[in-house]
Amino acid sequence: MRHFPLTIMLFCIGTSAYAQDIRWKLETFKSGDYVSIDQSQNGLIHHVFRGKVGPSFVLESFSGPAPQGTPVFTTYLDRDGNHVRWVRKDGFEVAYTPHDCSRTQGRCQYTSIDTEGKREVRLRITKPTRKGFAFDEYDADGKRLSGGRFALDGRGTAGNGTITGNRGTNRYRLIRQVYQ
Numbered sequence: 001m002r003h004f005p006l007t008i009m010l011f012c013i014g015t016s017a018y019a020q021d022i023r024w025k026l027e028t029f030k031s032g033d034y035v036s037i038d039q040s041q042n043g044l045i046h047h048v049f050r051g052k053v054g055p056s057f058v059l060e061s062f063s064g065p066a067p068q069g070t071p072v073f074t075t076y077l078d079r080d081g082n083h084v085r086w087v088r089k090d091g092f093e094v095a096y097t098p099h100d101c102s103r104t105q106g107r108c109q110y111t112s113i114d115t116e117g118k119r120e121v122r123l124r125i126t127k128p129t130r131k132g133f134a135f136d137e138y139d140a141d142g143k144r145l146s147g148g149r150f151a152l153d154g155r156g157t158a159g160n161g162t163i164t165g166n167r168g169t170n171r172y173r174l175i176r177q178v179y180q
Contacts, residue, residue: 020128021156022103022105022126022128022132022133022152022156023079023080023081023103023156024077024080024081024103024155024156024157024158025081025155025156026049026057026077026079026081027057027079028155029049029057029155029179030049030179030180031049031050031051032048032049032178032180033048033049033178033179033180034046034047034048034049034067034176034177034178035047035157035159035174035176035177035178036067036174036175036176036177037159037172037173037174037175038172038173038175039170039171039172040169040170040171040172040173041167041168041170042063042170043063043064044063044064044065044175045061045062045063045072046061046062046063046066046067047059047060047061047075048060048061048062048067048071053076055078055079056076056077056078056084056085057076057077057078057079057081058074058075058076058077059074059075059077060073060074061073061074061075070089071089072088072089073086073087073088073089074086074087075087078099080103080104081102081103081156082096082099082100082101082102082103082104083096083099083100083102084096084098084099084100091115092114092115092116093114093115094112094113094114094115095112095113095114096110096111096112097110097111097112097113098110100112100124101122101124101126102124102126102135103126103133103156104124104126105126105127105128105133106125106126106127107123107124107125108123108124108125108126109121109122109123109124110122110124120139120140121139121140122137122138122139122140122145123137123138123139123140123142124136124137124138125137125138129149131151131152132149132150132151132152132158132161133149133150133152134147134148134149135147135148135149145165145166146163146164146165146166147163147164147165148161148162148163148164149161149162150172151174153177155179157177158172159172159173159174159177160172160173160174
């Protein structure tokens with residue numbers, strides 16, 4: 001019985017490493033803050049924070065050597081960093097209801113609807129890891145579509161990681177963070 005407090009303490013230490021917050025803390029960003037990520041399949045991309053529009057936080061994403069020019073897409077996120085809308089520069093759009101579950105721990109189901117009327121129901125299972133989170137995503141029939149894991153910084157920004165799916169493995173490497 002005298003080992004009980006030590007056992008409880010070790011249990012709490014062992015589980016707290018995985019009980020971290022996987023939110024993207026966008027309320028801590030200032031307009032112009034950005035991260036640059038090298039993607040093994042798509043090259044360098046820069047995600048630039050632009051502030052809020054209504055209830056959504058807005059990121060503009062630029063490809064190429066610097067975060068300038070015309071964004072290749074714009075992402076609208078909820079207060080936890082889940083995608084609620086994604087708009088490509090040619091106007092193609094995907095809306096997520098209630099959101100894409102990317103920063104929601106546990107089992108989360110969502111529906112995506114694009115501008116061409118394509119509707120997909122997905123299940124995402126996300127769990128915290130020591131340095132960030134890992135996930136698996138499934139279609140409505142239960143077929144696994146993709147999975148991955150990402151490291152997070154103190155603000156919840158995803159940096160180094162991988163996603164494996166039907167297009168192979170895409171590796172992500174954090175190149176730069178610019179926070180004001």
